[in-house]
Amino acid sequence: MAVVAVADVTAGPGVGLLPLVSLGPAFAGLAGSWRRTAAIGAVAMALCCSLGLYDGLFENRRGYTALAAVAGVTVAGVAAAVVRGRQERELASVRTIAEVAQRVLLRPVPRSAGHLRAAVSYTSAVAEARIGGDLYEVVPVPGGVRVIIGDVQGKGLEAVETAATVLGAFREAAHDEPRLTGVGARVERAVQRTLEGEGDGEKFVTALLAEITEAGGVVFLNYGHAPAMLVRPSHHVVFPEPPQHTPPLGLVWGASDCPEPYSVDFGPGDQLLLYTDGVSEARNAHGAFYPLGERTGLLADPDPQHALDALREDVVAYVGGPLHDDAAMLLLRCRQSADDVPERLANASAPPV
Template sequence: MSAQGALRWLPFGVMAAVAVTDVLAGPSLGFLPLLTLGPSFASVSGSVQRTAMVGLVALALCIPLAAYNDLLLRWQNNLTIVTIVSVTGVGMLAGHLRLRRERELADVRLVAEAAQRVLLRPVPRRAADLQVALSYTSAAAEARIGGDLYEVVTTPHGVRLLIGDVQGKGLEAVETAAWVLGAFREAAYDEPELDEVSARLEASLSRHLGGEKFVTAILAEVHDGEILLLNHGHPPPLHLGVDGEAVAVEPADAGLPLGLGPLASDRPKTHQVPFRGGDRILLFTDGVIEARDDGGAFYPLSDRVHLLRADDPQDALDALRADLVRHTGGPLPDDAAMLLLHRQT
């Protein structure tokens, strides 16, 4: 039986146990006030109507048990009946308020997730000579709406990519992600150089971000035989060569996250990475490498490189995502976005 099914039957099971115990104990001990546990438990997970029904069942059990205990019409039993009615009424009110708040929360989540799906458009599975695989794993329910973002666009200047992670969560993070994606989609077509795209993003965020908020990100541009990377304080990508070697691509000159550009004396510089036929590059957010198991150990991405060798890039990324979820043993504490690029031979 599922947990939800157990909760549905719990009020009746408790009242049945009280009735049996009262009969077996005899008239000397009074267990009838414990019948109020039925409507109390019903109000936790049931509807208003269900709580009322459980309260009526409690009253229906109370009357014959009171007669069995020779308490019918005595003040003790009258007090028990008043208590059952009062607890049922309070439970119905509590259930009504709980259901209303659950509906309101569900509506807010639906609107926010719909907005996030609009922002995070499906990426093309093929761009020029690239195969692109995507995985986006939502966090636990209380942090479901996050600020991870990604985009792949084919421009006159080549295939350009963005992956990033907004500081914070919720609607505010989604709003910031919208600014970043909107600025990138426009600048990626207009600017001939990748560092100029970065400058446009920085300028856009400087107008909209306040305080110490920031966005870690990697911008990429694919060329013949190589890929240009510009790292704004983001976890380094993982380059998987066709020869089997896997290397974390650490930038020689790491930049500050977007939004903190005014604090840096120099703008970050692009760096070139060989990217030939058969090579793969995995770009990911920190929700991947910061996921912990029950013992507190971080996800060992470097030890899972073999999962990314499957012939189909999407199958490879799906296998890595499944392994990540197994590592945590449940929902992730933070969103985890991954882009796997495969250069066809």
Template sequence: MRAQWALRWLPFAVMLLVALTDLVAGPSLGFLPLLTLGPTFASVSGSVRRTAVIGAVALAICVPLAYYNDLLFRWQNNLTIATIISVTGASMLASHLRLRRERELANVRLVAEAAQRVLLRPVPRKAADLQVALSYTSAAAEARIGGDLYEVVTTPHGVRLLIGDVQGKGLDAVETAAWVLGAFREAAYDEPELSNVSERLESSLVRHLSGEKFVTAIIAEVRTEEITLLNHGHPAPLVISANGKIGSVEPPDEGLPLGLGPFAADRPKPHHTPFHDGDQILFFTDGVVEARDVAGTFYPLRERLHFLLDDDPQAALDALRADLLRHVGGPLLDDAAMLLLRRT
């Protein structure tokens, strides 16, 4: 708000400074051409009409100062007036183009938000005996969606979830994420075993992916007193037990990402970890742990898990995300998704 206020009054401040300087210096130095700074600065934040008004104000200042300096109707002053008019016209055009670009960008953001609502639906805040929280930060400055994906569904086989990261960026990554999510939403309801869900996702990606594209992912299913995970080359989640102990749920065998199934001798196998009342499990993409500060230091996720002690899981995850952004000190270089489950 303060920056907008400064930009709004900057053209008038600059023209006043030029006028005062010209009065003090006299006609010998010729500061009047600098009045063109007024409409130039106006085009940065103002409308076309406001830019034209500020250009008229610049002319209104120029004429009496030229009379005071005994320059009226001389070629130097005529050239200054022509310059002010020309710069004002160019600034009005620049303002028009900027406003059109802003409208186009606003439309792109509306489309991105609509696409996000279809592709990345809001996860339920509660699923069975679980509290669910989500944080998603896109690295694209002009978009709300990227290559990370997530889903939580309640099925006849229990609560199942998916978190993943598509290789690459841009619209190709979003399209691939759509294929994975569509396949998971169907398979999670139909297939009684996680391995079968994995096979359905692999088959769908093999049909639609080209080249050596892939998706790292974790498919999980919450059961009584435990959670079953199937890891396809994705960063291992962290479990925070009710007594505060932190552990990483590493898979027993390294599994290839989805989409690279034809190159694998064995498919990854489900593994289990205890998940009792009061326990939490944090799933995340590599955009979280690979985020760096200005010194190049990776984000120390395990050291910051104390933020997850808040009674409200979503407030806890929001606090962790805010700490991540403070660590980076600017925009993220990669999409960052975090999914938190808390058993109550």
């Protein structure tokens, strides 16, 4: 409005710049509150009157036409600001409810779980969403820790609902079942019931279940998921593969389809990274997959969360833009010494697998 006023005084009444004063309340209605828009509209009306009197435009219709234009734009701007404010309040309420639901579904993992230190990273492929079809959980149990990471086929609310089913079944079974295979069976039954109720026989969930015991080992149960990455203190990298590949959750129909547990050593200083295909299948501009096994140097930070954040930033930088799929990562570190293990767990015996 100041620029229009200066230009109008400089150019004179013959140019007809006075109606452009209405740009002030017009832009205010797009960005400000209705009160701010009304205030700027009042200033615009006063400025229009002043310039109209200075230019002598009220001797004819030009001055009244410009004044009517400013008044009309001000009223429209106030109405737009009121509608936009109502929509913003409704959106804020929906986001608050969504954030609460997201925190319930994907709860923060404990930074210290038994003899382990843990960190998690989640990046949703859906804009402004914190969760999608990927899932993870860490459950401390007597003698160790049980974890799960998985990837639901598809995206959107249906994928989130299926992820909630898997996590709910795992959280309950992890405390009740003495064997990891029993946990997997409980989760599989829950997924089968959910998918049968939806009448969709083509949906599935890839998942990797693991039990890390204080005895110095980790046992896996793999339902068609990418293998974990095991990093030794010497920076030697291992991707433990299952003895035989089995279908994902939701596609297991008989005893022959159930996965066999397999184990590896996991001692002080070792790191275990569980991830979804949003990480392993991330591609750069040339179509090359992300070289996860070559990025173990990023996990050298003493703080597991800082190390995982660095790895996540490297994945995003490698892709060169937003990720095309949900990406979840769960990092577990075995403490360097037994002195770091809480006393209440030091005397616990490892559960059977």
